[in-house]
Amino acid sequence: MNRRDFMEGVVVGAAVAQGLRVPQSFAAGVPDVLPRAHWIDNGLIDAGGDHEPFSFVVRRGGRSYEAAREEYENAQSEEMIRRLKEQGVEVFHTHLYKGFGMVAEKPEMEDAKRAAEIVHRYGMRVNSYIQWNSMMYETFFAEEPRAKDWIQRDIEGLPVLLTYGYQQSFRYRPCFANPEYLDYLKKVVRYAVQEVKTDLIYFDNFDYNPEPDSCHCPVCVQGFRNYLKTKYTPAQRRERFGFENVDFVNPPQWNRQNPPERLQIIFDPAIQEWIDYRCQVLADALRQMALYAKSLNSEVVIEVNPHGITGGNRAFEAALDHARLLKWAEVLLTEEENPASLTSDGRLISKIRSYKLARRFNNVLVTYIWDDPVAMGECLSFNQTIGFAGRYPSAPHPPPPEMVRYISFYRKNRDLYVGAEDVTPVGVLRSYPSITYHHARAQLSAILMEQALIQARVPFGLVFDEHLRDLSKYRVLVLPDSECLSNEQLSSIRHFVENGGGLVATGLSGLYDTWRRWRVEPGLRGLVDTQQSLTGNWIGGCCGYEEDVEALKIPTGLPVRKEVGKGRSVYIPEAVYDGPLPEPEHYFNISNRFWKRPKNWEDIIDSIRWAAKGEIPVEIDGPEFLVANVVQQSGKQRWLIHLVNYNAKNVPATPSIDVKCQLPQGKTAREIKIVSPDLETPRTLNFTVQNSATLFSVPEVKVYSVVVVNW
Ligand SMILES: [Zn+2]
DSSP states (O other), X not given: OOHHHHHHHHHHHHHHHTTOOOOHHHHTSOOSSOOOOSGGGGOOEEEESOSSOHHHHHHHOSSXXXXXXXXXXXXXXXXXXXXXXXXXXXEEEEEEEOSSOHHHHHHHHHXXXXXXXXXXXXXXXXXXXXXXXXXXXXXXXXXXXXXXXXXXXXXXXXXXXXXXXXXXXXXXXXXXXXXXXXXXXXXXXXXXXXXXXXXXXXXXXXXXXXXXXXXXXXXHHHHHHHHHHHHSOHHHHHHHHXXXXXXXOOOOOOBTTBOGGGOOOOOOHHHHHHHHHHHHHHHHHHHHHHHHHHHHOTTXXXXXOOOOOXXXXXXXXXXXXXXXXXXXXXXXXXXXXXXXXXXXXXXXXXXXXXXXXXXXXXXXXXXXXXXXXXXXXXXXXXXXXXXXXXXXXXXXOOOOHHHHHHHHHHHHTGGGTTTOEXXXXXXXXXXXXXXXXXXXXXXXXXXXXXXXXXXXXXXXXXXXXXXXXXXXXXXXXXXXXXXXXXHXXXXXXXHHHHTTXXXXXXXXXXXXXXXXXXXXXOTTBTTBSOOOOOOOOOSSTXXXXXOOSGGGOXXXXXXXXXXXXXXXXXXXXXXXXXXXXXXXXXXXXXXXXXXXXXXXXXXXXXXXXXXXXXXXXXXXXXXXXXXXEEEEEGGGTEEEEEEEETTTTXXXXXXXXXXXXXXXXXXXXXXXXXEOTTSSSOEEEOEEEETTEEEEEXXXXXXXXXXXXXX
């Protein structure tokens, strides 16, 4: 037994002694999947309460001491908790730890414990806020002098700060490669689980700063070198770097003439590996912390706030690879500002990508929906639960009346949501190396292909690199400029198509390996024939220091279809941006300024349907601002088709919508009804059956409706 196993054994023993629920899997050592809390499967309705402790409000400045104190006490009062309970809230969100150190925060942590007792008395659950990423050094260093070595330091040795405006330089970022800081944070987690008896731990500020503001502390520099040695054999290091000894490799350094936010294509092996290292450090820290919490009580839910799919290069900028992280969480918070709407210039803005990301990893998405019924409808459609019903900022602001109406609708119709699985005949790959190393192109292409699918109401799911190993649940795989694919991934895709799957690839897909080295032989050759091959792209720029982006422009053209084995493939040169591209943003962020339906969306959708051999099981007519999600409850033998009117502000009710479904195993409908917060009572629909397809019309959608198709 090594020391780690021993320590974890001690922890498990302590938890058993306290009568907490310890998962069986811990008895045999550390599990490699997160034991999931059972209660979260019944959905989440969370609101507060406030996650700021009083001392933080005072230190931040600008507030009356007395008023801040009154607000703090009100936020966790029995009156507030009772009111939230009456509104249908089931989980009370409150402060626990902000980063001042446990000594400085002790009185307020005890307040949180007292509030939790009230919450539990009311039959509700507690969500405890734990600041993951702030060390308020003024008090923390007084408590723990060694913490000077626990903070992130830039290349000059200065502390790395949280970047909240001009006036929070008292908040240092701790280093997550430093085991001593993680051990400290475990004490906070233990307090949350054992003293507060919390039901949910919320780790806020889950990210790193963008370059050049990454941690160069000794632990990280040495950690990076060790990582390279563990990840690669000497022969692989020689292939990666041209040499074997990485003992002197440093994290990348930047120069003023070439700021990181202007770097368009990343091919330097050390920068690529440093990005990977940073992502792995954060994912490992979460894994460790989540498993620690679960070892104390497996029914504690883990929530993180790394935001969702925002259009940013999250790996390069923030050290976030969602596919690595979300295995160690059950709730994902995003604070992105992508409110469900149709803009006056015709962009359909949504958080659908973030919802789909969360669902792919069995997480509940938590975001701000309190101020708009369209956002509430979007949430119920794609999240299958409410998530966060409170107002932001989360000072004592109980849900407003419209939110309460949606909570009540959800609670009344909960059986339509619990256990529902997404129907996703189409999978869109979000390839980590493609998007990280050539963000300007691969992220834009992914966004545009997703946008075409969203606005054509074709049900789809997101695919991440690891999922390429088994594509059997999909009819069609979409590769949106998935430039960087490994040999194994390419052979898996080939196998999928030859055995009857559909492939739709665009642009530069498959032309590089996962280190973004161009392939002499295009990776998808044989599956697609008309793709322009590269011959090495070092013709432009100055002296071959950077890859020539202009030379990567592929002439647009019509899709080319091909039968391959039992399957079909389509090559589309480009998802064509409709109009002049907006000016690039820092780090080539593809913010919602870019989220337009592509000009050739009809070609794209026709190609996907052709590649699927017509086996996309639902077709939903309707205007471009009507969005749909299809889920299945197998045990209850029904489909639920969720419909949301994203333009409800301007078009209060859609025209009648025709729907055609091919239900599973050739079943036909037995009964179809509409349930909606916009209807007094559910309404039954007439339908017909033609050639095993079920056809019906939905008279109108005001904001949000669910069509229940029973078979
Ligand atoms: Zn560090």
